[in-house]
Amino acid sequence: MRLRTLTAENFGPYYGTQRIEFSRDRGVWIVYGRNGRGKTTLLNAFRYALYGKIMGRKAEREPRELANRAHHSQNSVAEFKTVLEFEHDGREYKLTRRFSDVDDPKHVTVLEREGTPLPDSHAVRELSRIAPESLSQFFLFDGELLRQYEDLRDADVDSGRRMREEVDRLLGVRALENAISDLAELHRGVTREKAKQLQGEKKATNLATALHEASDIRDRLFESKRSLSDELAAKERRLREVEEALGRHEAAQHILGQLDEARAQLTSLEISQNGAREALKELAEDVWRVALEPRLRERLGEISRDLDMAKERRAEAIVHRRTRLHLESNDSCPVCERPMDTPTRESVLQRADSQADADQIDRVVAGLQRRLEVLQGVRDATQTQLLAERERTLRQIDLRVEEQREDIEELENRLQGIDETEVRKRQRERDQLKELIGQLRRDIEATQQQIEAQDVAIGRINDQLSQLKVSVDPALQRKDVMLGQLHELFNAALTAYQDSLLERVEEEASKLFTEVRSEPDYAHLRIRDGYGLTIVDDRGDEVIGHSAGYEHLIALSLIAALQRCSPVQGPIVMDSPFGRLDEEHTRQVVAALPQVADQVVLLAFEGEFDRDAAVDALGSSLAEEYVLDRVSSEHTRIRTRED
């Protein structure tokens, strides 16, 4: 496909009729525009023109939203039109799409080939042949879409699996698989017919019956597989619809996720809160003791001091009692054992007698100790510290519960106007669909194995029949042989093509990558099953953890490689695809654009790259530069840079 012109009429900010011309079969067209001028809308104009769809950030947008506001207010009707002129296989086409919210139907599509409008059904077929919508992401994309290519490396991610299927479709692998499937089906019909004819042949009757039965079994298996495949396709379609619908509520989903988490945390906090309350309650009957604590502490101190003093006095009393007992029966000093004169002895005895009796002091000490133990017991029972700790814990939990409730309230306020039940219903449906799709895939695989086993059996019977040299309708016989050979040929081609593809995509992607990368030791890209690409350095090691900018380069390299390796080729329209690239890489990617596809339309904001350097690097490949000029907030004008 080669673009000729794109005309947008009252499409978004493109008030009135605006037109871009693609005067050459090869080249790079750059459209410059500041933010808000309508670059993304221009990408959508291409998308609407080709596929009749308009995409928002994550999901399809309502066409009404894209009607020019000035035109709408002047004419009281939301309407717009796109006209895409292009050439394909040497024929000129003009594709007109019109939307009007007052007409019925709201959308009208007219495809003209060589100036003649095609009937609707024919036009749909022709368009799906020339520009299959399922491959749109390889031709129309922005920086955001490029990130999805990273999913190719992850075999378990749904989006990665879908992307791999789409790459297979782009590269023609699916075309071969479909051809094999259709030829096999035709061959089965021929086998059945042949079995019917052979049943009339005496010597072949038994084998013909066996062939007939084997064909029946195989047919039933095939029908079962087809029915499962249809169901799978329907579920996958539904999953895409549900995901698209959820995409429109992405913000709501995010809030719901936060809300679920916040509610779960609140539940957990409330459990902790109840636990803390119970723990505090266990100590609650001792709370009165807390009031006594300061007096208790003071009294305990006094008693301890009295006790210490009493103990000292008791020790002294014991010494005096021993002294008295010694002096009552001895004249010597109880300490040094030297003789003691009478006056000294009398004096010592008198002093010993004047001291309190040790037994009395013992009673005082015992009394004090009892009081001390009682008060100490009271103090221990209050567990003041534990009580304070539990009170503090409860206060903290109460605070967190309060904060969590406020967060939940705020999230619930943000959800106002959004049908939470509906979003949750769709989320549940999405999860159920994913599970069902997994099961269907397993069932299809199992049925396919049974079909293959039956094919082997049919092949054996056919071999035996061919040795009998019985006659059947020559046309049928010829068809049988031809279909068998075609089936074998296409199977062999599929294997050979798939084997060569990975190598070829790796080689083509590496070619572009080595031109745009700035790290000289990043030697090339390596492909894995499923088209995931990784960087390999000059020592042959895979580079792990490279930058987001390099992910971007890998994605661009893959797109270029897919374009070169695909039997379906066309122009590429990219909207600000340099999001994660630094200045140097951006310059190198711009210079390499002519290698990405024959026609490349680059939508860029002013200053996204050095224009002078780009003009020099692109040289004669630069076909035209357009500028999006602001006339008003409702009117952007497309003009060539020279105008």
Added chain:
Amino acid sequence: MTDGNGLHEITERLRAEEFPGVDKQLVDDLLNAHVELQEDRPQARKLTEQIVNRWIARHVPTVGVDTGEDQ
């Protein structure tokens, strides 16, 4: 694809080497139909049958065989 490793090139190489009795035009027609009708399976099936039947109708009268091994 210009290096002989495209879908058509690989299929043609295999046809010429391993299935020389299979008509090149028949293979091309089938392959083109499936590349172009990837998104329209019913139409692709119908066209496959038509291509094969037309080819048989054109070629069988000149073949005139009564058993399977005519290649």
